[in-house]
Structure formats: C-alpha cells, structure tokens
Amino acid sequence: MKIKSAEIVISAVKREQYPEEIPEIALCGRSNVGKSSVINMLVNMKKLARTSSSPGKTQTLNFYNINKQFHIVDLPGYGYARASKTNKEQWGKMIETYLTNRPNLLEILQLIDIRHKPSEQDKLMYEWVKSIGFKNIVIVTKLDKITRSQRQKHLNMIRNELKMGDNLLIPISSESREGKEALWEIISNIFKVNGHDFEGENNKK
Numbered sequence: 001m002k003i004k005s006a007e008i009v010i011s012a013v014k015r016e017q018y019p020e021e022i023p024e025i026a027l028c029g030r031s032n033v034g035k036s037s038v039i040n041m042l043v044n045m046k047k048l049a050r051t052s053s054s055p056g057k058t059q060t061l062n063f064y065n066i067n068k069q070f071h072i073v074d075l076p077g078y079g080y081a082r083a084s085k086t087n088k089e090q091w092g093k094m095i096e097t098y099l100t101n102r103p104n105l106l107e108i109l110q111l112i113d114i115r116h117k118p119s120e121q122d123k124l125m126y127e128w129v130k131s132i133g134f135k136n137i138v139i140v141t142k143l144d145k146i147t148r149s150q151r152q153k154h155l156n157m158i159r160n161e162l163k164m165g166d167n168l169l170i171p172i173s174s175e176s177r178e179g180k181e182a183l184w185e186i187i188s189n190i191f192k193v194n195g196h197d198f199e200g201e202n203n204k205k
C-alpha cells in the first residue's frame with residue numbers, strides 16, 4: 001500500500017466522538033502486545049501511535065486516517081494487571097460499545113505475542129470477536145524475539161490454543177518490519193472484498 005497520508009483523527013471515549021463512517025479495521029489485543037507499534041510500522045512513521053514499554057499506554061479508541069480513505073483503530077489493551085477494577089469495567093464497556101455499534105467496521109485483527117501462550121482473555125476475546133460475526137484474523141507479533149527455528153512451533157501452538165482452524169494468521173515484527181507487506185496485503189484484501197479497491201486506486205494515480 002502506498003502511504004500518502006496518515007494522521008490521528010481523534011482519541012475517542014464515547015460513541016458521540018467516533019469520526020465519520022469510512023471503511024475501518026480495528027486492532028485488539030493484550031496490553032503491550034504491540035498494537036500501536038504495528039500501526040507505526042504500517043505507515044512508516046516512528047511516532048504516529050504512541051508506544052511504551054510499560055503496559056496500558058493506549059487508553060482510548062484512537063482513530064487513524066490513512067490516505068483519506070480508511071481508518072485503522074488502535075484499541076486499548078486488555079489484561080493490564082495494574083488497572084483498577086473500575087478501569088477494567090470502563091475498558092470493557094468502551095470496547096464493547098465500539099465493536100458492536102460500528103457499521104463501517106469491516107474486520108477486527110487480534111494481536112498475539114509469539115512468545116506466549118494465548119491467555120484466557122485472549123481466548124475470550126477471540127471467541128467474542130467470532131460471536132459478533134467477524135473472521136478472526138490473528139497477527140502474531142514480535143517475531144524477532146525468538147529464533148527462526150522456534151517460529152513454527154510457536155505459531156502452531158497459538159493456532160491450536162485459539163482453535164483457529166485454517167483462519168488467517170500473519171506473523172510480523174514491527175522491529176525488523178518482517179511481514180509488513182504481507183499484512184498490508186491482508187488489509188487491502190479486507191477492503192477489497194467489501195467493495196473498496198484502495199490498492200488498485202492508489203496504484204493508478
């Protein structure tokens with residue numbers, strides 16, 4: 001995908017704050033799994049989405065507009081142990097309201113760290129995403145953190161734990177940028193099957 005522009009539209013908390021309903025995908029996953037880093041990698045910018053080595057950095061629904069054509073939405077991470085009970089409840093409500101009230105949301109991509117077995121919350125999220133009618137595409141992050149020889153074993157483990165069948169699973173590293181083009185292809189295809197050939201349009205111009 002050619003990136004002509006990438007900018008934050010709004011950090012939203014409430015439904016009234018959601019921006020215009022253009023085609024949209026969202027990234028969800030445990031806190032610190034690398035959601036914000038993936039957005040930066042995709043748009044070739046270091047600091048569009050704010051990242052942090054301590055979990056709980058993203059606390060709002062952050063809408064990024066790409067090429068004035070579509071949004072990628074960075075969701076706050078779950079499973080942040082130090083968050084208060086009230087915070088966790090608010091998080092749950094904010095995410096649920098968003099994911100179930102957004103007609104232009106085409107897919108939810110769930111991120112899983114290649115080093116770890118999916119947590120109970122990862123599994124619950126996966127099941128819930130499926131139950132509301134999405135395809136369950138999984139991005140496996142931080143590929144650079146394990147050796148090449150260990151990769152397949154970890155990917156199989158994640159696929160089995162989530163009971164993914166032959167659903168799409170895409171391994172990436174925001175650090176080494178491995179998997180970037182493959183991920184863009186998947187994203188372009190999500191738009192394409194929903195009637196938006198952004199890749200084709202951008203290559204023509």
Ligand code: GTP
Nearest residue numbers: 032033034035036037051052053056057058077174
């Ligand atoms: P929250 O906003 O807390 O939900 O976290 P997040 O999922 O947005 O994670 P973020 O992108 O902030 O990354 C968390 C930490 O992991 C940061 O220190 C990143 O630099 C690091 N990180 C993210 N992706 C990768 C990767 O592919 N490889 C390596 N080595 N580190 C990564």
Ligand code: MG
Nearest residue numbers: 035036057058
């Ligand atoms: Mg984040």
